[in-house]
Amino acid sequence: MTEMKKLPAQPAQHRWPFWLGWAAVIVLIVWSFTGMPSFELKQNAVMVAKSMLDGLIHPDWSYVWTGDGEDLTNALLQTLGIAFLGTFISAIISLPFAFWAAHTKNKFWLTSRSGKFVLTAIRTFPEIVMALMFIKAVGPGSFAGVLAVGFHSVGMLAKLFSEAIENMDNGAGESVTAAGGTRLDVTILASLPQLLPEFVSNTLYRFELAIRSASILGMVGAGGVGTPLIFAIQTRSWPRVGIILIGIIIMVTAVDWLSGALRKRLV
């Protein structure tokens, strides 16, 4: 054991794209730092951060329930309602979009490509802008939030649905056809039982995300817990910000947990 065996050198042709990639990343990072205002903590910032932390540690518990309908419980329930109804609407709208975008259902390639393109466009359209457009249409309040969540979610939900359709096993459908089943029989006996759990699971997942969206849409006036939060931040009443944040964290965690448990049983 006096002589150690040398490891063979790594092939060189695999290494130069590797280093080139890293060089590009480093250039990108250095470029990003140019023109950024330098990070300096002003005296004011330290003070604000201190009082914010103080408020977060001593939340305003009295705001949880006041009984006049302007309290945290009510705002959180409203957020939950926006997410629930919004996700439900988007699940219904997503179905036709999903069949449009699934390439296994369309013989002509351009059909599913265009469907996928439309879904990407919907996903990229900023949700806040959508919320503001709906506020223009139906006035400020929760309903605008419902519509914004409902239409924005289609971009992602329909994509997930279409992927479920594309990954569907054709065997069951073929065997129904072989046994003399009609197209309707294929849909009811083969496609639906396969797709339904997947669809419900995707919808639940989207609901988890919708809860997060619904709690920020209020910042632009679309109802839910975001409205009291932005007021509390603007008036610098940190104890109230603290209790609202705690409320949101508890609600999001509870919904994530519940929906996660349901999804585990489904798939």
Added chain:
Amino acid sequence: MTLPKRAFPWQKWVLTIIMVLGLIWSAFITDAHMGKFFENFGEFTKIFVEMCQPDWSYTTYVFQPMIETIKMAVIGTLIGSVLAFPYALLVARNIVTNKVVVGVFRFILNIVRTIPDLMLAALFVAVVGIGPVAGVITLAIFTFGMVGKLFYEAVETIDPGPLEAVRAAGAGRLEIIRFAVLPQIANYFVSYVLYAFEINVRASTVLGYLGAGGIGVYLQQALSMFRYDRVGLMVLVIFIVVLLIDYTSGKMREALL
């Protein structure tokens, strides 16, 4: 021959009833009137039509903030991922065996993950003032939460063989990470960071709405002045940039995995 009888699907019925009740309740609490929506649909389409005629002369003004948005996303992703890397090792059950440490730090990570990005932006704008710095901090924390979870899940799925081998050869904790953990997960990490970058570019376009820098600031100005032609242009620019970045990043991720 008859098929065996199916048991009465209690669960399905209970779930359906809960769904219907939830639907009625949520329609009630959100004050939803579909009629109102269709009544005012003209207003909505009017805005949409205005947005479909972008104000092309505004393009030169949009260029600079869009660059700033991408820069914010790059720095935020970088800081968040750099912080998430050691943290992920700390909360991975196969690296740190102390259950209390893992439990406490995972709890903190989960809390960070529940706070929506715009909410963080509103908080940091209040602390560090209006500007891209608030956006960078927001994106860094947002990335930390998102990537941290992906990281530790990747670390937990690695093959324990090399770990044991390196440990048997007398390696310390850092050497185990360097020679047994990193080679197995490096590609996943880079892929997750790219994925986080894609999401951050999308997120950073709206952060400015609350004053956290980038194109969102201009979006907010145009929206408050009802210049939907400019909003349309910005949405178009955002769309093109996001598509380009998603495409490049997707190709890179494919090459990695």
